[in-house]
Amino acid sequence: MLNDPSVLILMYFILPVWLLAGCADWLCHRASHIETTTGAKESMLHLLMFAEIGVPLLAAIFLQINAGIIALMIAAFFVHEATALWDVSYAVTARNVTPIEQHIHSFLEMIPLMAILFIVSLHWGQFQALFGFGSETARFDLNWKEEPLPATYVISIMAVILTFELIPYIEEFFRGLRANHGALVPPKARVHKSR
Numbered sequence: 001m002l003n004d005p006s007v008l009i010l011m012y013f014i015l016p017v018w019l020l021a022g023c024a025d026w027l028c029h030r031a032s033h034i035e036t037t038t039g040a041k042e043s044m045l046h047l048l049m050f051a052e053i054g055v056p057l058l059a060a061i062f063l064q065i066n067a068g069i070i071a072l073m074i075a076a077f078f079v080h081e082a083t084a085l086w087d088v089s090y091a092v093t094a095r096n097v098t099p100i101e102q103h104i105h106s107f108l109e110m111i112p113l114m115a116i117l118f119i120v121s122l123h124w125g126q127f128q129a130l131f132g133f134g135s136e137t138a139r140f141d142l143n144w145k146e147e148p149l150p151a152t153y154v155i156s157i158m159a160v161i162l163t164f165e166l167i168p169y170i171e172e173f174f175r176g177l178r179a180n181h182g183a184l185v186p187p188k189a190r191v192h193k194s195r
Contacts, residue, residue: 001147006121010115010119011153014111014115014118015157017111019161021111022164025105028098028101029042029172030172034095034175035180037094038094038186039183039186040177040180040183040184042087042091043175043176044184045087046173049083049087052080053076055076056072060115062144063145065126066138066140067139067140068140068142070119070120070123070126077112077113084105084108
């Protein structure tokens with residue numbers, strides 16, 4: 001499986017570009033002074049989206065892909081999209097969401113879809129079985145990958161996620177709380193919203 005071009009594209013192109021887009025989005029938030037515009041409330045939405053996508057990502061890295069994992073990925077994608085809409089709908093009420101940030105959002109929304117499509121193509125029988133088609137029986141059990149990803153790859157990806165995704169977004173959340181004396185929403189955003 002590790003020699004399959006689709007797997008290599010997922011591992012060494014799609015996931016790194018996705019992580020780069022997440023880091024670039026954080027830099028846009030920092031440049032727009034998110035802590036004083038939309039505050040920790042928007043950062044909380046970012047952490048929620050991180051979790052919504054993080055769970056299926058961890059499943060793809062560590063677990064055998066089957067109908068259940070594919071269903072999880074599809075459901076998480078739609079939940080993530082709904083949260084992204086909520087996030088941007090709130091963000092534009094109190095801060096300038098630049099064209100660059102909007103373009104980065106397009107990556108953050110479409111790359112998970114691309115990843116799911118690659119995974120579906122690699123596990124077509126289980127995808128069909130999820131909807132009652134094909135010759136395979138849908139499986140929903142949780143098992144470790146039969147052929148695990150290389151340990152150096154997994155450790156590297158986890159280190160990048162921790163260093164350039166999770167820690168920055170947690171810092172963003174606490175920066176927003178600190179700037180607003182523990183309130184989720186800055187006073188300026190509350191006034192703007194009530195108009």
